[in-house]
Amino acid sequence: MEVAREAGVHPATASRALNPSARGEVSPRTVRRVVQAAERLGYVPNTLARGLRTSRSFVAALVIPDITNSLFPPIVRGAEQVLSAAGFTLVLTDTNNDPDSERGQIASMRAHGVDGFIIATARWQDSLLDELAADGTPTVLVNRRTAKSDLPFVGAEDQDGVRLCVDHLADLGHRNIVHLAGPSDTSTGRERSSAFRAAMRMRQLPLRSAILECASYSEAAGAAGAARLRASGRPFSAIVAANDLLALGAMEQLAGSGLQCPRDYSITGFNDLSFMSKLTPALTTVRVPLAEMGAHAARTLLGWIGSDGNPTSLRVLLPVELIIRGTTSPH
Amino acid sequence: MEVAREAGVHPATASRALNPSARGEVSPRTVRRVVQAAERLGYVPNTLARGLRTSRSFVAALVIPDITNSLFPPIVRGAEQVLSAAGFTLVLTDTNNDPDSERGQIASMRAHGVDGFIIATARWQDSLLDELAADGTPTVLVNRRTAKSDLPFVGAEDQDGVRLCVDHLADLGHRNIVHLAGPSDTSTGRERSSAFRAAMRMRQLPLRSAILECASYSEAAGAAGAARLRASGRPFSAIVAANDLLALGAMEQLAGSGLQCPRDYSITGFNDLSFMSKLTPALTTVRVPLAEMGAHAARTLLGWIGSDGNPTSLRVLLPVELIIRGTTSPH
DNA sequence: GCGGCAGCCACAATCGATTGCGGTCGAGCA
DNA sequence: TGCTCGACCGCAATCGATTGTGGCTGCCGC
Structure with missing residues (x-):
C-alpha cells in the first residue's frame, strides 16, 4: 500500500478503499481519491503479502504424470479456464511418473501457500494422498482415484464405456474377446x-485367460501385451484395450506378425485422444469428456475452498460415448 | 520460524542455521539443535514470507496459447524439468489465443511475484512484450519472437527446415511447389x-502465386488455404506447409476433391507433432527439438535471473531434421 | 588484573497488505 | 450547552522469514 499512500491516506484506509467488501467503512470521497491514485500508479496488489496475511493465495496446483500424454492437455485446459475465470492461478507440475518427485513437488507447492490441489496421478494405494486427505488440504482427484475414497473424485463412466465396447463387438459377432x-x-x-x-x-462369453494386464498405459506396454497374447496361443478375434495407447501398441505389434486390423481382428480403445480419428484405420474408441472432467474438478475444488468446510460431492462420473470407426468390423 | 523456535532460539538464529550460506555465523551445536527441531516439526519454509522479504519467489511462468495443441506439451515438459531441477516452480497459463486474457494473466503473475517469464505466444508486433522488455522483467521467448529482438529467443532453424523441404521435393522432380x-x-x-x-x-523454381498465407496455424485454416489453391487454378504437384496442422487440413480438403497424397501431389509439414508418423500416409515433416527448446529457454531464463544482469545469449536456433515419410514421392 | 578481540546470538526493522481497536469529529438531541 | 452516537479514519499488531547492528561472553595477551 506504500504506493497508494500517494493518495495521502493511511495504508489501512487505502486497503479498505480497494477492498470491495470493506469499502463501506470509507467515505466515497476518499475511495475516489485512493482509486485514482492507484490507477495513476498502475497499482497491482502484492499477492505474496496478501497471502501471507490472509493465508489465501488464489493459486491452485494441478499435478499430472506427463503432459506429453495427450490425455492430459484437455484436462489442464478445462481446469485452467474455470480457475482463471474465478481469479485463480494454475500452477502445473509434471511428476514424470515419479512418486518421489511428486512428493517433492507437492511439498514445494504447499510451501508456496497453494490453496488446493487437483491430482491426476493417483495410484490405487497412495500414502501421499492419504496424508493430504488427513490434514484437510483441499484436494480433488481427477481421472484416477485411490482405494479409500475420502477425497472427491471426478472421472468418467468407465464401466459404461467398457460395456459399450463389449456389446458392440459382441453385436458384430465376436466371441473370443480379450x-x-x-x-x-x-x-x-x-x-x-x-x-x-x-x-x-x-x-x-468366455472369460478364461481373457484378461492380460499391461505394466503401464503406454504403446510399449500395449505391444508387450499383444506379444504375450500371441505367445499364449489364446484364440481371439477382438481386443478391448484399456486405453488408446495400449490399442495403438497392440496394433503395431500384431501388424508385425502379419495380422491386419480390421481384417483379422477388431480392437477398441479408450479416451479418444486427438488424432485417433486420423489413423488408418481410424480407431473405434470411447470418448471421454476430458475438458469437462478438468473443468468439473476445478469447480469442485473451488467449491471446497470457498465453503471453508468439506467438499460437496464425493464422486462424479461423467458420461462417455462409443465412437465407432474403422478398427471394428463384423466377424 | 515460529516453529523452529521450538529449538529455544531466536528466529534470526534459526533462519541462519537453516540457511547454508549463513550457517557459519552460528555454532555447530546450535545448528544441530535447530535442524533437529525443524525435522521434528516437519518444517517447510514459507515461500511467501521469504519471497516478500527477498523479492525472489523461485517461480517461473510459462505462457502458451493452447495446451491442447500438441506443439506445446513437449516445450512445457522440457522447461518443467529444467526448472524443477533448479528448485523452481512452473506456473502455466494458457491464454486461449486471446491477447486480452494474456495481458490479465501476466499482470496476475507479476502480482504473484514471479521471477520471470517464458513466452510462447509472441506476435510479430507485441506491445505487451515490449513493455516487459522495457521494465527489465526477465523474459525469454520460445518458438516465436517479436519484430524487435530485444528479448532473448530460443527457436529452431526454420530456414534450414524449409530449405530441406524444398530441396527434397525438387530432388524428387517437383517444379510447381506452393x-x-x-x-x-x-x-x-x-x-x-x-x-x-x-x-x-x-x-x-517458379514463385508466381506460389505462396498462400493461412489465417492461423490450424487444420481449418489449412483446409481453407487448400481450397483457395484449388479455386485459383494454379498448377501444383507439391505443397510445403508451414506446419503439420496446415498440412493435415490441406490433405483433408484435397481428399475431398479427389486428390490423393502422395499419388496426386506431395506435401511436407513442420514440427513433427506426435502421431504424425502414425498417419496413412505418414507425414513427411521437419522435426523440431521441442523439448530441447523448452529446456533451453528455461536455462536461459535461469541464467538471466541468476546473473542479476542482462541475459547471456540473445538468440539461439536449434537444428532441425527432415523426416522423410510417405507424403512425398517422385513426380 | 584489565583491555581487547572474536565468536555467537538476540534485537528490531523490513517486505506489503490486512484487520481489530480506538480516537476524532460532526451532527443530532435534550 | 453538553452529551451521545455513528461515520470515518489512523494506529499498531500480524503473517513468516531475512538481515544489519549491537551486545554478551569468554579467552587471550600484556
Whole structure:
C-alpha cells in the first residue's frame, strides 16, 4: 500500500478503499481519491503479502504424470479456464511418473501457500494422498482415484464405456474377446477390467485367460501385451484395450506378425485422444469428456475452498460415448 | 520460524542455521539443535514470507496459447524439468489465443511475484512484450519472437527446415511447389515463407502465386488455404506447409476433391507433432527439438535471473531434421 | 588484573497488505 | 450547552522469514 499512500491516506484506509467488501467503512470521497491514485500508479496488489496475511493465495496446483500424454492437455485446459475465470492461478507440475518427485513437488507447492490441489496421478494405494486427505488440504482427484475414497473424485463412466465396447463387438459377432487391461495400481485399470468381466458374463462369453494386464498405459506396454497374447496361443478375434495407447501398441505389434486390423481382428480403445480419428484405420474408441472432467474438478475444488468446510460431492462420473470407426468390423 | 523456535532460539538464529550460506555465523551445536527441531516439526519454509522479504519467489511462468495443441506439451515438459531441477516452480497459463486474457494473466503473475517469464505466444508486433522488455522483467521467448529482438529467443532453424523441404521435393522432380504459409503476425510464418522464397529461387523454381498465407496455424485454416489453391487454378504437384496442422487440413480438403497424397501431389509439414508418423500416409515433416527448446529457454531464463544482469545469449536456433515419410514421392 | 578481540546470538526493522481497536469529529438531541 | 452516537479514519499488531547492528561472553595477551 506504500504506493497508494500517494493518495495521502493511511495504508489501512487505502486497503479498505480497494477492498470491495470493506469499502463501506470509507467515505466515497476518499475511495475516489485512493482509486485514482492507484490507477495513476498502475497499482497491482502484492499477492505474496496478501497471502501471507490472509493465508489465501488464489493459486491452485494441478499435478499430472506427463503432459506429453495427450490425455492430459484437455484436462489442464478445462481446469485452467474455470480457475482463471474465478481469479485463480494454475500452477502445473509434471511428476514424470515419479512418486518421489511428486512428493517433492507437492511439498514445494504447499510451501508456496497453494490453496488446493487437483491430482491426476493417483495410484490405487497412495500414502501421499492419504496424508493430504488427513490434514484437510483441499484436494480433488481427477481421472484416477485411490482405494479409500475420502477425497472427491471426478472421472468418467468407465464401466459404461467398457460395456459399450463389449456389446458392440459382441453385436458384430465376436466371441473370443480379450482385454488388454491397464495397470492394477490405477483405479482405471481395475475398474475397466472388472467392467470387462461383468460385460462378458452378461453376454455369456468366455472369460478364461481373457484378461492380460499391461505394466503401464503406454504403446510399449500395449505391444508387450499383444506379444504375450500371441505367445499364449489364446484364440481371439477382438481386443478391448484399456486405453488408446495400449490399442495403438497392440496394433503395431500384431501388424508385425502379419495380422491386419480390421481384417483379422477388431480392437477398441479408450479416451479418444486427438488424432485417433486420423489413423488408418481410424480407431473405434470411447470418448471421454476430458475438458469437462478438468473443468468439473476445478469447480469442485473451488467449491471446497470457498465453503471453508468439506467438499460437496464425493464422486462424479461423467458420461462417455462409443465412437465407432474403422478398427471394428463384423466377424 | 515460529516453529523452529521450538529449538529455544531466536528466529534470526534459526533462519541462519537453516540457511547454508549463513550457517557459519552460528555454532555447530546450535545448528544441530535447530535442524533437529525443524525435522521434528516437519518444517517447510514459507515461500511467501521469504519471497516478500527477498523479492525472489523461485517461480517461473510459462505462457502458451493452447495446451491442447500438441506443439506445446513437449516445450512445457522440457522447461518443467529444467526448472524443477533448479528448485523452481512452473506456473502455466494458457491464454486461449486471446491477447486480452494474456495481458490479465501476466499482470496476475507479476502480482504473484514471479521471477520471470517464458513466452510462447509472441506476435510479430507485441506491445505487451515490449513493455516487459522495457521494465527489465526477465523474459525469454520460445518458438516465436517479436519484430524487435530485444528479448532473448530460443527457436529452431526454420530456414534450414524449409530449405530441406524444398530441396527434397525438387530432388524428387517437383517444379510447381506452393507454400501454405503461416500467419504473417508470427515470426515463424514470416521466416518460413521468406525461407521458402529463397529456397525456390536457389532452385530456380517458379514463385508466381506460389505462396498462400493461412489465417492461423490450424487444420481449418489449412483446409481453407487448400481450397483457395484449388479455386485459383494454379498448377501444383507439391505443397510445403508451414506446419503439420496446415498440412493435415490441406490433405483433408484435397481428399475431398479427389486428390490423393502422395499419388496426386506431395506435401511436407513442420514440427513433427506426435502421431504424425502414425498417419496413412505418414507425414513427411521437419522435426523440431521441442523439448530441447523448452529446456533451453528455461536455462536461459535461469541464467538471466541468476546473473542479476542482462541475459547471456540473445538468440539461439536449434537444428532441425527432415523426416522423410510417405507424403512425398517422385513426380 | 584489565583491555581487547572474536565468536555467537538476540534485537528490531523490513517486505506489503490486512484487520481489530480506538480516537476524532460532526451532527443530532435534550 | 453538553452529551451521545455513528461515520470515518489512523494506529499498531500480524503473517513468516531475512538481515544489519549491537551486545554478551569468554579467552587471550600484556
